Amino acid sequence: MTRRARFLPGILLTLAAAAAMLGPAAAARGAVTRDDVERAIRDGVRFLKQEQRDDGSWQDTNEQARTGTTSLITLALLTAGEKPDSPTIRKALDYLRKFGPHDLGSTYAIALQTMVFQAAEPEKDQVRMAANVTWLEAAQIKRREFAVGCWSYTDAPAGGDNSNTQYALLGLNAAAEAGVPVNPETWALARLYWERAQRRDGGWGYHAGDQLSTSSMTCAGISSLVITGSKRFQGAEFLQGPAIRNCGQGTANSNLQRGIDWLGANFSVTQNFPSGQQWKLYFLYGLERAGRLAGIRFFGNHDWYRLGAEELVRTQDRLGGFWRGVGEAPTVATSFALLFLAKGRAPVLINKLAHGPRGDWNNDPDDVRNLVSVVSRDWKHLLTWQVVNPAGATVADLLQAPIAFFNGHQAPELDERGRQNLRDFVEQGGFILADACCHSREFDEGFKALMKRVFPEEEYKLRPLSDDHPVWRARHLLTPGAYPLWGIEHGCRTVVIYSQKDLSCYWNQAERAADNTAVLLATKVGQNIVDYATGRELPADKLVLREARDFRADPAKRGALRIAKLQHGGQWNVAPLAVPNLMNVLRDRPLYFDVVINHKEMLPSDPSLIYYPLAYLHGRAAFSFNKDDMDALRKHLQPGGGTIFGDAACGSPAFDAAFRRFVAELLPGTPMAPIPKDDPLYKVGFDLSDSQYTKAAGGGKDYPQLEGVKIDGHWAIIYSKYDIGCALERNSGLDCKGYTYESAIRIAANIVIYSTLP
Incomplete structure (x- = not known):
């Protein structure tokens, strides 16, 4: 032998x-797999396409929201992967372009139409989106005491509600992302409205002053605070030319955290609390937005996407491919389900690491959110981010994103488990990106000391990156030394890149000062680091779990x-x-x-x-x-x-x-x-x-x-x-x-x- x-x-x-x-589902665990979700999406798309009428529209379920159903379904199909030049989408767009905002006269319809135009062919529909923005700005209530900053069904001065208001903001946000200017005062009034309308328990009802918080409206409050917060600066920090004034005096929003806590304490994917099955699919689409926009993977200890996907896969009509909802027609319910499944599974690009001292990790709440948005637009694929505590999480949790972001003002504090988790994360393919917020010397010294404890071997020492390092040309051609980047080489590649100069404060300003030269440079540096760390390869979606x-x-x-x-x-x-x-x-x-x-x-x-x-x-x-x-x-x-x-x-x-x-x-x-x-x-x-x-x-x-x-x-x-x-x-x-x-x-x-x- x-x-x-x-x-x-x-x-x-x-x-x-x-x-x-x-195979594609080999790494998935639990009751629902990636293949289950892909099948559910395919069947849902098939059902909606079958229901399209010859003129490109779908039957409206609410005549007051003329074309609203058509826009909702078109948005769902685009989100599920239908291309703008497909026959179904082409017919739908031709139909929707026949209507201007004054033809529609409905907040829901105009907002949804704007979202469709932004998702399909934003360059072609700039003028249409601008007209919609003008209508929505004018329709915002500005004189009624408890309703200032919100929207009603129409532009007539009447009491508004939180559902119309969240959709108005979604439409405005879509237009802003497509480059259509929105009056800063519109964001400011809306933000103040949501803060005033929040109940003592942290949730929101359908109207300001309602006696009960509901799951769907609390999701609306969370996503609306995120949207208006990214458009309107929080705190005293501001840019003066390339300089950051009052650096480090940004602030996280306590209203936002209270809403997140309420949803964690009252979490369910089987009902829209407290109304049960009423508008459950509408609520799930809101849950997807709240989780994705706020960077939340777990509400409480609930993995909202996995649990929601399990519920939707379980309740889909397997023969017809549609969903039914109480108060929701099958076309509408199916659209909400597809929006949850397709958008909620967006790959997580960056884990923002929560670490001690308390709160020091979140001086710039929109830093990672804005960087991921830029990368999403560049890669032409929806990506997301989430907050993770390296001491409390598992290595498998950290591996759900290829990049872990680390920053602060004070010396970072991680216990032995947190340090070992970071080491294991890197050894199993992860990458650490860090910066000293406000050029903090204390963080700089503390981070370097931390890296010595995580990587005690001499060959893994933190060193300045060389002028020929590929990070300088990964996406944009940057002059070596444009930022003082340091790195740790481990095995085949650089696994840690650290900037002594502030990056995060500039990213935090990206929505408000996109043309500022310092913001542009910091954003390019961030893109280059992301592209180097990932090789521009998409991370897996949320149902593909990495095993440590x-x-x-x-x-x-x-x-x-x-x-x-x-x-x-x-x-x-x-x-x-x-x-x-x-x-x-x-x-x-x-x-x-x-x-x-x-x-x-x-x-x-x-x-x-x-x-x-x-x-x-x-x-x-x-x-x-x-x-x-x-x-x-x-x-x-x-x-x-x-x-x-x-x-x-x-x-x-x-x-x-x-x-x-x-x-x-x-x-x-x-x-x-x-x-x-x-x-x-x-x-x-x-x-x-x-x-x-x-x-x-x-x-x-x-x-x-x-x-x-x-x-x-x-x-x-x-x-x-x-x-x-x-x-x-x-x-x-x-x-x-x-x-x-x-x-x-x-x-x-x-x-x-x-x-x-x-």
């Missing part, structure tokens, strides 16, 4: 199971598959968790490999190398072996022996050249050759024909570009000039030439399987 064949009995693998591995891996050493078991990592005279351990990540996947169902999780670090001359059928060799710099090591490796590769698998970290040219010299010296006269696409290696476990390359490697899908040397009919050396190891750690940066994580796992798994075959 060959050394490779000894490991076959420990492998319990079926190719059918392998083909199903790493525990890489504690496993006891070696007889017959279990083990992988060696070869030490060499270069950067031999660039991706220290590449093999543990791979082995975890191989061990988990449905693959069930019998493996030792951690690799064994060894020199080639180590006599125990004989027990390792696969030896992994990677790095990003030139390397070499001495004569004894080379002799040992030749012996290891003899017929029936082991396999060497190598890859160049992030496509490193230096490592690539060194590896080719290594092979030429190791096996003279047998140069590496491309492994043909019909080779069993590409089919032995997973089908590798659609491997996804990173953007730095050209993007696109194709077979991996593998090379090798055969000995006795077996690929004894397998090499990739494109990165695999860094991708296995989810640590490939914007400039990393290689494969995505999912493809790297499949490629590496096939190489492991192949290396054990006789």
